[in-house]
Amino acid sequence: MNTEEQQLTATNEEYGEGQIQVLEGLEAVRKRPGMYIGSTGERGLHHLVYEIVDNSIDEALAGYCTHIEVEIEPGDIITVRDNGRGIPVGMNEKLGLPSVTVVLTVLHAGGKFGGGGYKVAGGLHGVGSSVVNALSDYLEVEISREGHIYAQRFEKGNIVTDLKVIGDTDETGTFIRFKPDATIFTDTTVYDYEILEKRLREQAFLNAGLRISLTDRRDPDNIKSDTYCYEGGISSFVEYLNKIRGNALHEEVIHISISDGDSVAEAAFQYTDSYNESILSFANNMHTIDGGTHEQAFKNGLQRIFNDYARKYKMLKDNDSNLKGDDVREGLAAVVSVKLTDAQFESQTKAKLGNTAIGKLVTRLLNEKLVPFLDENPSVARAILDKAINAARVREAAQKARENARKKSTIGSTRMPEKLADCIWRDAERTELYIVEGDSAGGSAIQGRDRNFQAILSMWGKMLNVEKARIDKVMDNEKLLPMIIALGCGIGEEFDLSRLRYGKVIIMADADVDGSHIRTLLLTFFFRYMRPLIEGGHVYIAQPPLFKVFKGKQVRYAFSDPERDKYIEELGGNADVQRYKGLGEMDPDQLWETTMDPAFRTMYQVRLDDFHEADDIITILMGDKVEPRKEFIEKNAQYVTNLDI
Ligand code: 0RA
Numbered sequence: 269m270n271t272e273e274q275q276l277t278a279t280n281e282e283y284g285e286g287q288i289q290v291l292e293g294l295e296a297v298r299k300r301p302g303m304y305i306g307s308t309g310e311r312g313l314h315h316l317v318y319e320i321v322d323n324s325i326d327e328a329l330a331g332y333c334t335h336i337e338v339e340i341e342p343g344d345i346i347t348v349r350d351n352g353r354g355i356p357v358g359m360n361e362k363l364g365l366p367s368v369t370v371v372l373t374v375l376h377a378g379g380k381f382g383g384g385g386y387k388v389a390g391g392l393h394g395v396g397s398s399v400v401n402a403l404s405d406y407l408e409v410e411i412s413r414e415g416h417i418y419a420q421r422f423e424k425g426n427i428v429t430d431l432k433v434i435g436d437t438d439e440t441g442t443f444i445r446f447k448p449d450a451t452i453f454t455d456t457t458v459y460d461y462e463i464l465e466k467r468l469r470e471q472a473f474l475n476a477g478l479r480i481s482l483t484d485r486r487d488p489d490n491i492k493s494d495t496y497c498y499e500g501g502i503s504s505f506v507e508y509l510n511k512i513r514g515n516a517l518h519e520e521v522i523h524i525s526i527s528d529g530d531s532v533a534e535a536a537f538q539y540t541d542s543y544n545e546s547i548l549s550f551a552n553n554m555h556t557i558d559g560g561t562h563e564q565a566f567k568n569g570l571q572r573i574f575n576d577y578a579r580k581y582k583m584l585k586d587n588d589s590n591l592k593g594d595d596v597r598e599g600l601a602a603v604v605s606v607k608l609t610d611a612q613f614e615s616q617t618k619a620k621l622g623n624t625a626i627g628k629l630v631t632r633l634l635n636e637k638l639v640p641f642l643d644e645n646p647s648v649a650r651a652i653l654d655k656a657i658n659a660a661r662v663r664e665a666a667q668k669a670r671e672n673a674r675k676k677s678t679i680g681s682t683r684m685p686e687k688l689a690d691c692i693w694r695d696a697e698r699t700e701l702y703i704v705e706g707d708s709a710g711g712s713a714i715q716g717r718d719r720n721f722q723a724i725l726s727m728w729g730k731m732l733n734v735e736k737a738r739i740d741k742v743m744d745n746e747k748l749l750p751m752i753i754a755l756g757c758g759i760g761e762e763f764d765l766s767r768l769r770y771g772k773v774i775i776m777a778d779a780d781v782d783g784s785h786i787r788t789l790l791l792t793f794f795f796r797y798m799r800p801l802i803e804g805g806h807v808y809i810a811q812p813p814l815f816k817v818f819k820g821k822q823v824r825y826a827f828s829d830p831e832r833d834k835y836i837e838e839l840g841g842n843a844d845v846q847r848y849k850g851l852g853e854m855d856p857d858q859l860w861e862t863t864m865d866p867a868f869r870t871m872y873q874v875r876l877d878d879f880h881e882a883d884d885i886i887t888i889l890m891g892d893k894v895e896p897r898k899e900f901i902e903k904n905a906q907y908v909t910n911l912d913i
Contacts, residue, residue, distance in 0.1 A: 293375040294402035294425035301452055304399045309455045313448055314463050316400045320348045320444050321480075323397060325471060325553065327352030327442075328478050338468060339483045340459050343447065351441040354413035357431060366431045368411060372401045372422060400446060401425045403453075407446040412437045424449060461492060469496045473508070474553045474605055476501030502536040502603040505548075509601040512888050512896040514540030517599065517655060518648040524637035526629060530609045533629045535566060537602035539652050542892065543659075543738055544796070545597040546883060550605040551613075551621045557879065560614070560621030562606045562630050569634035571596050574656060577642055583653050591660050594761060596652075598659040604630065659738075666740040670762075685750030689714045691723040691770075701725060701754060701770035702810070702864070705777045705786045708852035709859075713776065716856030717864060723770060725754050731786060734793045735890035748793060759797040765804060773801065774871065776810040776863065778850040791874065792890050795882060807874040812851055812863045819843040825862045827870065 297304050305312040305319075317338065327333040333352035340346060356367040363370055376396050401407045402425035411418045417435040421428050450457050461484050472480045479497040498504035503521040510516060517539040525534040549556045549563040556563065574596045578584040584591070606629070612622040642649040684690055687710075691699050699721045704710045710726030717724060729746040739760055742748055752759055756769040775790050777783035787809060794802050801807055813825035817835040824839070826832035836843045848854060854862070863869050876882055888896045 294373060294398060297375065297399050297402040298424065298452065301403055305403070308453055310460070310463075313453050313455075313457065314459065314467070316403065316446070316448055317346055317348070317459075317464060318467060319400050320346070320397060320446075321468070321471070322553075324348060324350035324352060324442065325475060325478070328475055333441075334477070334479060336478070336480045337483070338464065338481065340461070340464075340486055341445075342486050342488070344457050344459050344486070345445060345447045346459070347443065347445045349441065349443045351439070354411040354440045354442050355409070357411055357413060357418050366418075366420075368409060368418070369420060369427065369431055372397050372407070372409060372420075373425060373427065374398055397444070398425070403449055404446040405449045407444065409445075410434070410443040412439045412441045412443075465494060469494075469508075470505075470555070471553060472496035473498050473502055473505035473603070474550060476504075502534060502605055505603045506536045506538050506601050509546055509548075509603075510538055510540050512884065512891065512893060513544070513546065513601055514542035514599060514892060516540050517651040518645075520648075522638070522641060522648070524633055524641065526633040526637060528629055528632075530607075531626060531629055532607040533562065533604075533626065533633045534606070535602060535604045535630070535633060537600060539599045539655060540601065541655075542599045542887075543735075544883070544887065545594075545600045545602075546880070547597070547600070547602045547604065548880065549621075550603070551611050551626075552607055553605075554611075554619075556613075556619050556621050558615045558617060558620035561624055561627030562604055562621055565627035565630035566602070566604045566634070567593055567597070569631050569638070570600075573634055573638055573642070574653060577649055578653050578657065581646075581649075583650075583657060589660075591656050592663070592761075595660040595663065596656045599655055606630065662738050662740050666738075666743050669740065669743055683753075685725070685753050687726045687728065687750055688754050689717075689724040689726075691717075692720050696768050696771045699723065699770045700772040700774055702774045702776050703727060703751065703790065704851070705783070706850075706852060709776070709778075709850065712852065712854060712856045712859045713864070714856075716858075716860035718860075722864065723754070725751060727751070727786075731789045732793075733789060733890055734796050735886065736892055739797075742793075742797060755798070755801075757798070757801075763798055763800060765800045768801070768806065771806060772808055773806050774808045774810050776812070776851065779812060779814060779848075780850070783850075788889065792886055794874075795876075795886055799876070802874055802876050805873055805875065809872040809874065810863050811870045811872065812848065812854070812859075814848060816846040816848065816858075817843050818846070 301308050301312065305315045321336060321338060324333055324336045327350060328336070330352075333350045335349075335351045337349045338346070339349075355371055358367055359365070360367050360370045363374070365373075375398055401422050404422070405424065406428075407422045409420050415436055415438065416433045417437050418431055419429075419434045420431040448457050461482070465482055468480045468482050472478055473496075477497065477499055479495060481493065481495040483491065483493040485491055500507070500521075500523075503523045506521045521536050521538040523534075523536040525532065527533075547563060547566070549559055549566070551560070551562065571591065571593045575584070575590050578591065606621070606626050608623060608626050610623070614620045614622040693699050701723045702713055702717070703725050704713050705727050707726055707728065710724060713724045713726075727747055727750075731747050732741060732745040734742050734748075742759065743752075754769065755773065757764045757767040775787055777786045791802075791807075794807055811827060813827050814829075815826040815832045815835075817824045817826055817832055817839060819839040819842070822839055824835035826835055832845060836845065851859065851863075861868060888900050891897075
C-alpha cells in the first residue's frame, strides 16, 4: 500500500496520525522540490502556474468550465480563476477534512476525484495542487458552490484557517491565489509574461472554444492583458504557426480526427512554400517534445500515403524512387494531438509518448480520413505533391553534386580547402577550428594561434542565408563548402558527427553588427544542416575584448564598459584606453592572449534548450516573410540612448 492510500484510508480515530502523514507528505515536497516540479529555477516557478491551470483545464475537458483567468499581481502573486463546478467542499470521512483541504494538502489527492478523465502516468504533469501549496509562502482558495463562497488559507502547505463560508453566490467556480516561496525558488520569483503566454495560448489551441486570459498587474500604470480563445482548435494552431512560416499552398488547413473507446487522435496540417517542417505533438495536452508513437505514426503515414497517391495518379513514374520523409514534409506545419487514459512517457525528459496502441490509432486516422480527403480534393493533393516531388528532385541533384565533389576532392588524399590553415594534431578531442571572417583577422589568427591544436578557416565570398535556400544551393556555396569539407561530417540527413575533425568549432567575428550578421548566418546554417553539432555542445562563439586599458607596461583587456572603468581605476586613474573596432586591429600576440589562449579566453557555448523556440526565432529572423520580422524588431528593438562612437 502506498503512502497516499494509507493517508486516505486512515480512519477518524487515526485523525491525528493522518494529519501527521499529510504534513510529512508536503514536507517531502519542500525537501526535494525538484523531484516534484523538475527544478526550482525559472521553469519550476512557471510550472506552479501550469499545475493549477491544468486542473481547471481538466474541469473544462469534463465539460463544466468555459473560462480560465490567470493574473500576475504585484509581488508576483498568481491568481487562477475558473467557472467550473468548484472543488468539492464536503467532508472526506476518512480524513475528517473537507475534500478541498484534502486536495490541497495530500500529495496526489487531486486525481482521486477523477474530475478530469485523461490522467497522465509518469512525467511531471499533474503532480497536483498540493505541491503548489507546499511550495508557496501562502495559498488561498475560494470556492463558489451550492450557493456559498467557501474560503481557506494555507502557509507553506500548512492549514492556517479552517474552510469557512465567507458569502453567498449563485455562481460556481474555483479561485486560487498563491505566492511562490522565495526560500524555495532562490534563483528567481519573477514571472515572465511571455513564458506564461506561450503555454496558455497553446492550451487554448488544444482545447477548442476554451477561453483563457492572462493579465499582468505588476505595474499599475501598464496593465497588460491577452485573451486566447480559438474555435478552430488545432487548425487555428496551424494557421498561427504558418503566419511566420510561408505562404500556404492550399487555402484550408486539413483537420482530421478519430476516436476509439476512450482514445482520441486528431491532426491538423497545412503546407507552405517554406523549406522547413514544423510538427508539434501533444499527448493529453502535454507537449511531447521528444515525439513518440503518435508523431512517428503521423510521419510514417504521411510518407506512405503521399507515395501511394503519387503512384496511383502517375505523378511518380515507375522507375522514379519513392519520396523520402523529408520530401513529403518540406514546408509542412502540423499539430498532432492525442488523448488517452494511460499515457506512458519515456526518455529522460519524460516527453516521449510510448503507447503503441495510440500510434495505431493515428495510422487509422490517416488511412480512414486523409486518404479519402486527398481523393476528394485533387487540387490540394497535387499542390502538396508538386512540392514534395520537386524537393525530391533537388535532393537527388544535390546528392549527385555532392558525390562528384567528393570524387574530385578525394583524388590524391582528402584535399582540404585552400583557406584552411590546418593544425598538426589530428584527434578531435583536442583540436579546434576557428572560423574567421575577413582576411586580415584570419592572418592575425594564423600567426597568433597554437599550431598544434588550432586550425583557422578564413571565410570569404558571399555568405548564403540557408533559410531561403535548398540543399543544392548550400552545397554550391563558395563560403559554406570549404567549411563543410573542413568539418568533415557532411550535412543534412547524411550528417555524421563521428567524422567531425575538430571538437570545438569556434565562430570568431567582430563585436559589431556585421559580426552579428555573420554569426547569425552561420548559426542558421548549423541549426538547419548540422544540428547535432550544436546539440553536442561543439559550437562556440569567441569573445574578443572591446577595450585595451594600459598604463606604461601594465595592460588589461576589458569585455564591457563597467570592466573598462574598473581597470582604469585599478591602474590608478589616468590610464589609456584603446577601443577595438574589429579583430583585424589586434596584432597576432594580442589576439592569442585575449581571445584564443585557452588559459585566458572567454567563449560562449551555443546550446539548444528548446528546439521549437529556436525554430520560431530563426524562421522569423531569417525566413522569407517580412511582416513577422518587422513585428519582432518593433517589439524587441532597444533604442540606443548613449551613442558612443
Ligand atoms: C473534483 C470533482 C469536481 C470538481 C473538481 C474536482 C474541480 C477541481 C478543480 C481544480 C481547479 N478547478 C477545479 N474545478 C473543479 C466536481 C464534483 C461535483 O461537483 O460533482
